[in-house]
Amino acid sequence: MKFEKKKLANGLVITGEVNNRAKSAAVGFFVKTGSRDESKQINGVSHFLEHMLFKGTEKLNAFEVNEAFDRTGAQFNAFTSEENTVFYAAVLPEYLAEVTGLWIELMRPALRDEDFDIEKDVIKEEIAMYKDMPSFDVMERCRSLHFDSHPCGNSVLGSEENINNLTAEQMRGYFTSRYAPNNMVLAVAGAFEWEQICSIIEGGCGKWQTQSVARPLEEAAGSKKKKRVEKPSLAREHICLMSPAVSAQDKRRFTASLLGVIVGDSVGSRFFWELVDKALAETATMQFGAMDGTGVFCSYIRCSGENVPKVLETIRDIFSNLAKDGITNDELKKAKNKVLSALVIKNELPMGRLIDLGFNWIYLERYCTIEDDISAIKAVSVNDVHSLIKQFRPGDFTQFSIGP
């Protein structure tokens, strides 16, 4: 396992972990842009732009893009979040150069007016589809309520109205400022030759123009508001809770992950034993979400309407016991085993390793081996978790519900 790193003159960082025992290789562009970087007026543009990258370049039309991926046999995908847009692929080692060249080509899209107009309908259908999924809808609305005027409350998909009003010109402007080489990281993992891949990347990306690009960071305390919306068509109550947590840059991020597992892992957690196993709720989970300069604990609970009062009372009890008596050594040990095995198993595949490699550079500007992460997780103490609970009071949350 060998770590490599290079920064081009235009600011593009290439980060690689060579593992010649791997049987595949993975490559990805991590663009540091998402809904939090959008003004209200163009909200939804990052996600729409992610789609447009597959519509072609000056050299390739959409059909040829598809054909080009097909030739490499790649497993490829892309996703947009509040703060990143990521494009990645895993292939057999002999196709890595070809698929890397293809991504480089796609990262300078044509953004043609006619493609923009057609894709608008696809985006609006996606918005409508997610609106119909109450588990997704309640989280998005809770996020907006929690973050209030903080940009992390922006919707990733945007509203139908916003998408209707968005122009191709606005998208091209956003693209130029955000898809700058100094605002992205290109990561490569698995079986590959560093020098060969670097020369392809330098040849393809070396001339991209540096831009002045920034993201204002501020902590979010969270509104702690409570809100409920009625939707008569629903059979179940959907509840989302959010409270502030440490950021992706904070050393205590593993402590926060472990607390999330202890309180709200899908099996064996406090939520599981008190809510799911007792048949009060069908689902009850809590997760730590690390973000740039801020963070959240996010819980999702689904239950019948008649169980709502008992569910909320139980949640209050869980958090007040947590604040009063803390956690046990045994709980922390079990949570560490879960987090460690998930981490190791995910990172065993070049595709999984790529994600950590890219995000570690995006958030920490450094390379972390799996062993670094394992040591950091093992070092977390019961007292560390108690300090975190004391400072962030996860029982003091923003709450959004949708139900019949």
Add this chain to the structure above:
Amino acid sequence: MKFEKKKLANGLVITGEVNNRAKSAAVGFFVKTGSRDESKQINGVSHFLEHMLFKGTEKLNAFEVNEAFDRTGAQFNAFTSEENTVFYAAVLPEYLAEVTGLWIELMRPALRDEDFDIEKDVIKEEIAMYKDMPSFDVMERCRSLHFDSHPCGNSVLGSEENINNLTAEQMRGYFTSRYAPNNMVLAVAGAFEWEQICSIIEGGCGKWQTQSVARPLEEAAGSKKKKRVEKPSLAREHICLMSPAVSAQDKRRFTASLLGVIVGDSVGSRFFWELVDKALAETATMQFGAMDGTGVFCSYIRCSGENVPKVLETIRDIFSNLAKDGITNDELKKAKNKVLSALVIKNELPMGRLIDLGFNWIYLERYCTIEDDISAIKAVSVNDVHSLIKQFRPGDFTQFSIGP
């Protein structure tokens, strides 16, 4: 990478692939039993039994089972199909012995009357939930129409009525005959010590009683019937097509997989370009399903009601062109790249390797290296695909539709 194999006196086969460079280890019981092994009267019992294995043994109650998995940090799961019930877990190497011991314990469940009665409601909720998913419902109904009186047409979940009538006594009888050591394979993959794991398995499973157990095998020609059911609540038409194919034991199974990819991969296939890219259908896929002594090509198409005639005409054209002109070299090459990269990437993880290791023994009673499979895929020729098309005529299918 080292292959190991042992057969206990009672018939239990242990198959292992030791890879000391792996960072995790996986273990699984592959029980050769599923809905095709059920009489009409007890249809659904295999899947119900899979649930009951987590309800405890003479030594452990359900709470303790959960706690025991939790301690190991395992990523674990189980699934039931028409012909297998599989229980598996991936862990850090230091927990493999513990989680193997736990699975061995669970494979001799208490099957208590009170747990059986409570779990019945969970099973019935699962049946109701899947009935509400038209993509699942249409496939199950098409399978039943296609296989007609052949046992492969049995539903995995069973009907609500069947589950209501099922007794704990019937389940215990089915368990004794099917969960016999000579009807299962225990597979282990990743970083582990073969001798140590074998001694745990021999100690735990050595006394299990051999049973007389069999599965009658017969080819299924498929009914080729067409049927449509109206469901006014649906917004879309769901169409499932099935036609016969080679079995899991047949050397031509890779040829069949490649044909499935060429015709119906989710991207870049003939279905994709003619149906999805032209916006006639939202989804259109075809896959090869290998089974014990038989096999199917199964297609699923979702589209608007008004597009149905055009979609069906296009499908007819696709299959008649396939029969007339066959496939191109370029199509075969692209399909091979996709199948090879999916195979290699999946098998890079001990958890993925475990599945192939187990099923290769269940179906072929032999060990296949990844390299064996890669060579077999690379060796498939355009003529092989043409012979398969000629013999199995995939355009001559059973058809089930559900729509508004």
